[in-house]
Amino acid sequence: MKILFVYPNIVESPKDISTGLGILSAVCREKGHETFLIDSSFGISDAEILERAKKFNPNLIAVTTATNDFEYACKISNLLKKHLNVPILVGGFHPTIAPEEVISKECFDILCIGEGEEALIELVESLEKKKINKKIKNLWFKDKDNKGEIKIIKNPLRPLFQNLNKLPFPDRELFDYKKYLEWNHRTFSVISTRGCPYHCTYCINHFLTKMYRGKGKYVRFRSVGNLLQEIKQSIKIYQEYIKNIEFYDDTFTLDKERVKEFCKKYPKEIGLPFNLNVRVNAVDSKMLKSLKKAGCVRVSIGIESGDYYIRNKILKRNMTDKQIIQTFKEAKEAGLKTYAFNMVGIPFETKESIKKTIDLNRKCQPDYVGVSIFNAFKGTEIYEICKKNNWLKKDYAKSYFRESNLNHPNFNISELRRIRNSFGFKVFISYRPLRALIDLIDRNLSRINSYIFLRSKIIEKLKLLRK
Secondary structure, X not given: OEEEEEEOOXXXXXXXXOHHHHHHHHHHHHOOOEEEEEEOOOOOOHHHHHHHHHHHOOOEEEEEOOOXXXXXXXXXXXXXXXXXXXXXXEEOHHHHHOHHHHHOOXXXXXXXXXXXXXXXXXXXXXXXXXXXXXOOOOEEEEEEOXXXXXXXXEOOOOOOOOOHHHOOOOOHHHOOHHHHHHHOXXXXXXXXEEOOOOOOOOOOHHHHHHHOOOOOOOOEEOOHHHHHHHHHHHHHHHHHHOOEEEEOOOOOOOOHHHHHHHHHHHHHHOOOOEEEEEOHHHOOHHHHHHHHHHOEEXXXXXXXOOOHHHHHHHOOOOOOHHHHHHHHHHHHHOOOEEEEEEEEOOOOOOHHHHHHHHHHHHHHOOOEEEEEEOXXXXXXXXXXXXXXXXXXXXXXXXXXXXXXXXXXOOOOHHHHHHHHHHHHHHHHOOOOHHHHHHHHHHHHHOOOHHHHHHHHHHHHHHHHHHO
């Protein structure tokens, strides 16, 4: 069987592979199937899409989509549907949280809710037998009744995949992975967990924990040995292209014993500098020092809002200013760089609220500041709040940095862009004036691909000169 995967990635920066598609491809290849990818991350024309798809001549097309790239996923799928007479399967975050909306699109024949590894293999095996099994768990199928009208067969969810060590490593060769590594300053990204125990109102984890209730443990960890094996295997393949490691887990430090084991083994087996995400109430000074000793360079920490009411009552982050400031302080004392995540345009937020966020960042003095414009996603608690208040726009936003799907009562989108573009400057100017100026330039030019590429090359040259 030949499976054509489609990655309709329109994210501005940073660009990275879809780990989910990588694992699905690896699962298919383990069973002897052939896979190919159409990847839009670095730009692709409709003509190129068609040419590559026709040349591969697939038996099945599998599309992944998040909310922001859903419109583009539909466009590509419609294009392929018009020229290729094969079923199109759609999966990913958006089909999981909005299945009725997604399956209603004419371009999609089958929809996958939740984890797709086992469901995809069962589907492929049934296609090989020339008779689609329409009872596969996690999958919805379009079918026709006796009158010729379309009906949807909605199969139940299967239990969550519990032993992540049994999954193959993502098939990075499916992608032009060397190009991704160059784009991301030779940083190799990896994920070691599935699920998150926290219930922030803007995240779909709360929805997923409810959806999977009774279907097995939701938060699952790969073993340290399995994780290091993947990194070593990739370093062997890509060698000089990998200089840093980035752990993309929402919160890497959830399991203290696992972190201890990691800090002991990583320096001996890998030894490359790495970055990861931590949460204020899921890390301590001792752990930060251990991570630094193991080779950690930077930790990313969510502030999100400096307004206590917005952060804890609206977003349900459940952390105080004091805890946030202390965590940044402890990270600095451990010798780590810090990156602060923030949002602007949150429901009920005011100019005074955003001023508090800027002030809290100044007190934390992060080395890097990230700022996104708030978007409400289906399946989240905050989406329902926005819906109740008639704040939702008709269309989804395509960018987390320049757009919002909210008609905010206190801001228009132009104001939010200006606030975002000057946010870092206002934070850094109090303690790092030169960094403030660089940040202001970056915010206003970062959407221009040629600027990002040129800037990365200049930074590389400067590093070489320092040596």
